[in-house]
Amino acid sequence: MKPIQVGLLGIGTVGSGTFNVLRRNQEEIRRRAGRGIEIHSVFARSIERARKVVGDDVKVVTDANEIISNPEIDIVIELIGGYEIAKTLVMQAIAAGKHVVTANKALLAVHGTEIFAAAREKGVMVAFEAAVAGGIPIIKALREGLTANRIEWIAGIINGTTNFILSEMRAKGLDFAVVLKEAQRLGYAEADPTFDIEGVDAAHKVAIVSAIAFGVPVQFEKAYVEGITKLQAADISYAEQLGYRLKLLGITRRRDTGIELRVHPTLVPSKRLIANVEGAMNAVLVHADAVGTSLYYGKGAGSEPTASAVVADLVDVTRLHTADPHHRVPHLAFQHDSLATTPILPIEEVVTSFYLRLQVADQAGVLARITGILAEKGISIDALLQRPQDADEGQSKTDVIIMTHETVEGRMNEAIALMQALPTVLAPIVRIRKEELN
Ligand SMILES: NC(=O)c1ccc[n+]([C@@H]2O[C@H](COP(=O)([O-])OP(=O)(O)OC[C@H]3O[C@@H](n4cnc5c(N)ncnc54)[C@H](O)[C@@H]3O)[C@@H](O)[C@H]2O)c1
Ligand SMILES: N[C@@H](CCO)C(=O)O
Numbered sequence: 424m425k426p427i428q429v430g431l432l433g434i435g436t437v438g439s440g441t442f443n444v445l446r447r448n449q450e451e452i453r454r455r456a457g458r459g460i461e462i463h464s465v466f467a468r469s470i471e472r473a474r475k476v477v478g479d480d481v482k483v484v485t486d487a488n489e490i491i492s493n494p495e496i497d498i499v500i501e502l503i504g505g506y507e508i509a510k511t512l513v514m515q516a517i518a519a520g521k522h523v524v525t526a527n528k529a530l531l532a533v534h535g536t537e538i539f540a541a542a543r544e545k546g547v548m549v550a551f552e553a554a555v556a557g558g559i560p561i562i563k564a565l566r567e568g569l570t571a572n573r574i575e576w577i578a579g580i581i582n583g584t585t586n587f588i589l590s591e592m593r594a595k596g597l598d599f600a601v602v603l604k605e606a607q608r609l610g611y612a613e614a615d616p617t618f619d620i621e622g623v624d625a626a627h628k629v630a631i632v633s634a635i636a637f638g639v640p641v642q643f644e645k646a647y648v649e650g651i652t653k654l655q656a657a658d659i660s661y662a663e664q665l666g667y668r669l670k671l672l673g674i675t676r677r678r679d680t681g682i683e684l685r686v687h688p689t690l691v692p693s694k695r696l697i698a699n700v701e702g703a704m705n706a707v708l709v710h711a712d713a714v715g716t717s718l719y720y721g722k723g724a725g726s727e728p729t730a731s732a733v734v735a736d737l738v739d740v741t742r743l744h745t746a747d748p749h750h751r752v753p754h755l756a757f758q759h760d761s762l763a764t765t766p767i768l769p770i771e772e773v774v775t776s777f778y779l780r781l782q783v784a785d786q787a788g789v790l791a792r793i794t795g796i797l798a799e800k801g802i803s804i805d806a807l808l809q810r811p812q813d814a815d816e817g818q819s820k821t822d823v824i825i826m827t828h829e830t831v832e833g834r835m836n837e838a839i840a841l842m843q844a845l846p847t848v849l850a851p852i853v854r855i856r857k858e859e860l861n
């Protein structure tokens with residue numbers, strides 16, 4: 424059979440990896456897919472730069488329309504990134520009856536509902552394994568491998584840049600700003616690292632994963648998002664002494680009243696495998712009723728690790744592109760007419776346990792007042808640690824660290840407001856959520 428023809432939009436880090444992996448492994452890929460997969464044309468801004476990757480045999484165009492309206496092309500890969508151009512081109516490709524493969528989590532998190540609806544209407548596939556945790560086949564696992572299960576929760580390290588920064592902060596005892604500079608120098612963090620460090624990239628990914636796990640629409644706009652920019656080395660060190668590691672987790676969990684969807688720095692018991700995922704690596708923990716807890720670990724970014732997922736999607740699409748659309752795997756794992764309207768819970772209704780650090784005056788009765796407020800709010804204390812600080816202008820200060828049992832966030836907010844108002848609490852209270860993940 425004649426090779427299936429692919430148009431590639433964007434040939435940067437992931438685009439060039441995709442081209443190279445496809446070419447290097449073409450024979451293996453052909454044996455798996457049942458026919459060859461060939462890059463027909465590449466859309467790039469600079470023909471010269473694209474030629475450096477693809478050589479002279481592949482057509483390079485500077486007008487995307489030459490790909491989208493070409494009847495010889497069956498599949499379009501979008502690897503430009505961002506919202507506007509990517510969305511226009513993906514919607515045009517779908518309208519032209521082409522299957523789409525994309526690594527663009529930002530696009531799917533924000534416009535997924537519209538894109539999937541358009542694809543369904545046209546009977547084409549939109550495949551996006553590379554969009555979440557790069558090369559780790561987590562979309563495949565959730566959509567296909569775990570379909571027997573009722574999924575209870577998912578917690579993942581799904582942003583490599585922030586995991587690298589947190590690993591460095593812990594290993595070297597440095598504060599956030601210092602490590603960010605180092606990460607940028609080493610090329611881990613982008614020149615504008617906002618989406619990574621503010622948790623937005625992880626929220627894009629967890630919104631996609633949540634939809635597939637629970638059979639609800641992608642609802643990034645309802646996610647609670649908190650990044651790592653305000654974290655201090657002192658809290659990483661105190662948490663370590665109490666047996667916890669700090670990770671930026673994307674978490675989604677089924678509750679009786681709705682679905683939790685959140686990204687924030689999270690303390691995890693040091694003995695958990697996921698707590699020991701270091702550097703830029705990713706890991707996703709899935710808890711489901713039949714299989715129990717399973718962990719998916721690997722490279723969440725990089726040219727060829729991400730291309731691994733893009734090419735796997737190409738193989739899937741090649742195998743299924745002549746199949747009746749009803750026989751394909753639904754975009755969000757559940758049949759589209761079976762998606763649920765379960766609400767996403769506001770953060771005030773989320774249930775977690777907490778780490779609190781209070782800088783207090785070292786006086787009689789201070790601790791009693793603090794624990795009194797927690798008791799009044801029905802919040803139970805799990806562990807308590809007191810560390811003296813240097814005396815400052817004659818006043819003796821101390822750090823009090825409190826680990827609580829689970830409580831609803833709204834109640835913790837009330838307790839923190841009351842504690843913060845005490846004259847003996849000398850600095851803003853640090854609060855970090857904690858998850859046992861068992
Ligand atoms: N880099 C990774 O490790 C990684 C991992 C997972 C997902 N992704 C996603 O993959 C996508 C691509 O990321 P990347 O790292 O390869 O980015 P990149 O910046 O290296 O590549 C993007 C390419 O698109 C081209 N481009 C931008 N605007 C264009 C336009 N208007 N017309 C034509 N070409 C244009 C750029 O010139 C560049 O070659 C993004 O959606 C990203 O979020 C990347
Ligand atoms: N910026 C992302 C790239 C992969 O999506 C990360 O750091 O993980």
Ligand code: NA
Nearest residue numbers: 552555557559
């Ligand atoms: Na993936």
